[in-house]
Amino acid sequence: MNTLEELTQSFARLPGIGKKSASRIAHYLLRADKDFILRFSQQIAVLQDKVHPCPECGVYTESALCDICLDPLRDRSVLCVVEQPQDADTIEASHEFKGLFHVLGGVIAPLEGIGPSQLSFDKLLERIKNSRIQEVIIATNPTVEGDTTALYLQKLLSPVEVKVTRLASGLPVGGDLEYADRLTLARSFRGRTEF
């Protein structure tokens, strides 16, 4: 196998990139400017050495603690529990939340052999115990696994003196009733709010 094919195979291993896209990208790189090529390959090479999860909340950082944990202006009484570090990025981009994060590192998925012990629940309990957290917002995905994990978390936190909430689930803004699936519609009924 030649260099071009090898690189194409590597790109095809990445999420969301098929064989055709991989080949297109490899050919693009053949004509890309040398500076970009060197910077790009270097960025990939050093990524894992530079970036690591924040030991406090699990969000990716290049420092001892992440920017969010270090920010004195964040509200330290609210904790948003997410599945993955990138979920925190998505929430940050919405500018809707000013508290701290806690990354579980996944969801409870018995079929894939992922139980509560593999997720950072112990660390979460410890954080709640050692700080003045008053509300835990569960922001796992509105999927079967995400809901299961949210339920587990709710039970786990019931003896703890903290308010536990879950992100609202229902019709997406700008969406159309006609195209809403049955489950989303059912949930938007159950979660209806008063005018």
Next chain:
Amino acid sequence: MNTLEELTQSFARLPGIGKKSASRIAHYLLRADKDFILRFSQQIAVLQDKVHPCPECGVYTESALCDICLDPLRDRSVLCVVEQPQDADTIEASHEFKGLFHVLGGVIAPLEGIGPSQLSFDKLLERIKNSRIQEVIIATNPTVEGDTTALYLQKLLSPVEVKVTRLASGLPVGGDLEYADRLTLARSFRGRTEF
């Protein structure tokens, strides 16, 4: 900007990768195994040093001449003219063509400032003159630019004693008349063949 954002930006520069996909890939690489990361970054770094266009036909190769030009079993009387090197790969994958290739390096596109002088027409004429090529198959894309280039090439080759053909254009196999666009349908009528 941090390492993760920089890498995400680099990925977003690649064709067919948006900002969201780029971020997803960067996060995937954060968890990918170290061996893959090193091999991948190395492949990108050395790509342009190892791979170059064949000086004879323009197809990408790592040797002095490409495998196709060197293959004694290829039919040296037929030349297939393509826009880009990757078009030759696509045709090779179909196992339908056993002749040689000629890469133009693009198409005539006046709006983008690409005229015939920037494409390898001179080299093509030279190759035809110095060899026993009997047929030139024009395999430019069935687009406005590809058709324009094919027409130019046909005129350019009219004084030369060589048969000039163009790949058939019409309904794709497995396609549905109902979903065929007007231009494709029109072309499939004009190019109809006798039973």
